[in-house]
Amino acid sequence: MNREPASEVERVVPNAFERRDPTCTQRVGDNALHLFRYARPALCFLGLLAFTAAPLHAANVNDLAAGDDGFWAQAARFASLTDPSVRYALAGALLLGLSCGLLGGFIVVRKMALVGDALSHAVLPGVAAGFLWAGTKDPLAIFVGATIAGLLGTATVSAITATTRLKEDTALGLVLTSYFALGICLLTMIQRLPNGNQSGIGTFLFGQAAALGADDIQLMAIVTTAAVGVIIAGYKELLVTSFDPGFARASGLPVGLIHHTLMFLLAAAVVIALQAVGVVLVSAMLITPAAAAYLLTDRLHRLLLLAAAFGVMSGVVGAFGSFVGHGLPTGPLMVLAASAVFAGAFLFGPRHGVAARWWRQRCQRARTRRENALKAMFHLWEEDNFGPEGVALADFAQRRRCTLEEIGVIVRELARHDFVTLDREMVYFTPAGRLRAGEIVRNHRLWELYLTESANIAPDHVHDDAERIEHVLGEATVRALERRLNYAKLDPHGKIIPSPRELHRGEHDALERPAAGGREGDRS
Amino acid sequence: MTADADAATPALEIHDLTVSYHRKPVLWGIDVAVAPGQLVGIIGPNGAGKSTLIKSCMGLLPVSGGWVKVFGKSLRDDPRRVGYVPQRESVDWDFPVSVLDVVLMGRYGRLGLGRRPGKADREAARACLDKVQLLPFANRQISNLSGGQQQRVFLARALAQEADLYFMDEPFAGVDAATEAAIIAVLRELRSAGKTILVVHHDLPTARQYFDRLLLLNMNVVAFGPTEEVFTAELLQKTYGGRLTLLSEVAQALGAGANAGGGERA
Incomplete structure (x- = not known):
């Protein structure tokens, strides 16, 4: 609480604290006191509110309890499709989900997500102009006005980037906000008109699927059909101009025409989605389903199908939620549904998802632990000169610097993977375990030898690197290393490099002899 | 067969070509005629306008003066005679397409609007992938390839165009030795099939081995001719050593004047 007034003082009296003016600290104290004096009644007021709100809250709960019944009744009403407004809302949600999902796929791969956002805000003055022109909420007039405004907005962006040194992001920000501000002013004026209050033009901001009528659905169907038709007929042109516009132009394709067709369809799709989703959030219906689809596939046609499916899903969920939620705005619900799909793809996507990545890392860590x-165990066995293949649990724990209980956990894990068997206090390699252990030790020593011989790194610097690399060296790399190192038998520290193939056949003699020789060499 | 008929007309004729970026001229009065069946290297220092030259030949950049004819005609009349290998960095390799999809794009120009690639196109694309030794990777997503492999995908796409004149923008930039060998083999094969190839190149020692003719470029054409005649210390010095500052300044002033004049007329 003291910080705020202090900075206030600093602002009013520069360098107040350097001068250590006692009156300043006095004023700080005063301010704090004042604040507290005001805070007390404010707290009382809040308490009073809470008190009066309690019955209100209870009423809400009652409402909910009564509405619980109502929820299922409403859901049944929605599902039965007897109510025409339900039919319109559902059809609208389907159509807008389809068109926005499909076009959004292209927006996302063309890195034009912000263009979609700017476009959706730029249409608002056109909505108002269409209303003023027709005098009523005529869907066609609004569609024409909004599409023109949207295209004008994108043309403004192009004009700004082409003629000034400003870049596209700045131009988009400028156009988005200025058109939106103009639209809000015009809409407010319309609502003050005599016939403005019943116009329901306010739904354009946050969307209300229930406000859709037969005319609206007709228009949505036309636009969606056009979008689907263009995408099917011009799929290859859209693909090549999205991926490599320079190449497309060099091949003689009309890149400009294709771009403008896409922008026109985009503007039209935004406009038909406006009433249901609202200006503020309509770009989310373009971006979110397509972004979720992009995380799940790496082919454009699959991306488009997934994006369309996600768009339709979110649209229907939003329309349903708005219907049973007693007039909750449809747009935010649709966008929440789409965002939930995106979150699902982000977290649980099979290849790039967070959960999948975490799981892979976890498996890798567990494998590293087992292999270490x-x-x-191999080192212990090696020090025992490859004698009897058992290792005492206590020696093992000593080597791993852990307790008997902790080593027990690791040994049981190894046993689960059939690498070892446990017989009271002794651990024994299975053939598979012996092979794997030999491979790891070989990888480690081969890599150390490679680093010292080929990369000229000092032998005392190579251990840590080998510790990491030993778990990930593939069989092909190992073969290449062996060839490159002329099938060397000894690592830089004079230890033998085991040959797992011989280990597997049980030919320990091959290991023992050079090992003994190595030790003699060490002694001399 | 078309190459025979065109033997008299140059594959590429550039006349007095001038290109400017933001009023700054990048190319100034380029005059070049390339006969069919030649493998031409375009070399010059950074910023000499090498990429600009081939891009403006294909109509990808607005030119401020001069004209370009391909086999005696404007490129707009028949864009199918030209194939293009852009710089590898010019596209987003995370784009959701497979290797085969990218190579199929080479067929799009021949197919015309609205027609989809059929079985014959697929077969042709596979054959082109095979030529650059990438057929096993046909169904991979393109980000899973190495840089050299990505470059070879672009080459395969250009082969699928079945053009007569090829423009290649730094196809040897940042590729491994295997890719370099594969690319040069394909280029020689194209040349022996009578195709004309212009390659923007940055490495002088290999330029001497690879190309029949060299175009030494630094804003204007310093020299154009058979490699053994043009690859001389004197001409290379002229190309690389020292900026042509005076010409650049004069050209800039003239370019600004021309642009202002254009503005008045418009």
């Missing part, structure tokens, strides 16, 4: 334990 196997390696330690």
Whole structure:
């Protein structure tokens, strides 16, 4: 609480604290006191509110309890499609989900997401102009006005970037806000008109699927059909101009015409979605389903189908939620549904999802842990000169610097993977375990040898790198390393590089002899 | 067969071509005629306008003066005779397409608007992928390829265009030795099939080995001719050593004047 007034003082009296004026600290104290004095009644007022709100809250709960019944009744009404407004809302949601999802796919791969956002805000003055022109909420007049305004907005962006040194992001921001501000002013004026109050033109801001009528649905169907038709007929042109416009132009394709067709369809799709989703959020219906689809596939046609499916899904969920939620705005509900789909794809996508990545990392860590334990066991066995293949649990724990209980956990995990068997206090390699342990030790020593011989790194610097690399070296790389190192038998520290193939056949002699030789060499 | 008929007319004729970026001339009065069946290297320092030259030949950049004819005609009349390998960095390799999809794009120009690639196009695309030794990767998404492989995908796409005149923008930039060998083999094969190829190149030692003719470029044509005649210390010095500052300044002043004049007329 003291910080605020202090900075206030600093602002009013520069360098107040350097001068250490006692009156300043006095004023700070005063301010704090004042604040507290005002805070007390404010707290009382809040308490009073809470008190009076309690019965209100209870009333709400009652409402909900009564509405619980109502929820299922409403849901049944929605599902039965007897209510024409339900039919319109549902058809509208389907159509807008389809057209926005499909076109959004192209918007996302063309990196034009912000263009979609600017376009959706730029249509608002056109909506108002269409209303003023027709005098009523005539869908066609509004459609024409809004489409013109949207295209004018994108033309303004192009004009600004082409003639000034401003870049596209700035131009988009400028156009988005100025057109939107103009639209809000015009809409407010319309609502003051005698016939403005019943116009329902306010739904254009946040969307109300229930406000859709037969005319609106007709228009939506026409636009969606056009969009689907153009995408099917011009799929290859849209694909190549999105991926490599320079190449497309060099091949003689009309890149400009294709771009403008797409922008026109985009403007039309935004306009038909306006009433249901609202100006503020309509760009989310373009971007979110397509973005979710992009996380799940790496082919454009699949991306478009998924985006359309996600768009339709979110649209229907939004329309349903708005219907049973007693006039909750449709737009935010649709966008929330689409965002939920995106969150699902982001978290649980099979390839790029957070959960999948976490799981892969976890598996890798577990494997590294197992392999390090196997390696330690191999070292013990090696120090025992490859004698009896058992390792005492206590020695193992000592080597891994952990307790008997902790080593027990690791050994049981190894046993689950059939790498070892546990016989009271002794751990024994299975053939598979012996092979894997030999491979890890070989990878480690091969890599150390490679680093010292080929990369001229000092032998005491190579261990840590080898610790990491030993778990990920593939069989092909190992073969290449072996060839490159002339099938060397000894690592830079004079330890033998085991040959897992011989280990597998049980030919320990091959290991023992050079090992003994190595030790003699060390002694001398 | 068309190449035979065109033997008399140059594959590419550039006349007095001038190109400017923001009033700054990048190319100034370029005059070049390339006979069919030649493998031409375009070399010059950074900013010499090498990419600009081939892009403006294909009509990808607005030119402020001069004209370009391909086999005696404007490119707009028949864009199918030209194939293009853009710089690898010019596209987003995370784009959701497969290797085969990209190569199929080479067929789009021949197909015309609204027609979809059929089985024959698919077969042709596979054959082109095979030529650059990438057929096994046909169904991979393109970001899963190495840089050299990506460059070869672009080459395969250009092969699928079945053009007579090829423009290639730095196809050897940042590729591995295997890719470099594969690309040069394909280029020689194209040349022996009578195609004309212009390659923007940045490496002088290999330029001498690879190309029949060299176009030494630094804002204007310093020299154009058979490699053994043009690849001389004197001409290279003229191309690389020292900026042509005076010409650049004069040209800039003239370019600004021309642009202002154009503005008045418009």
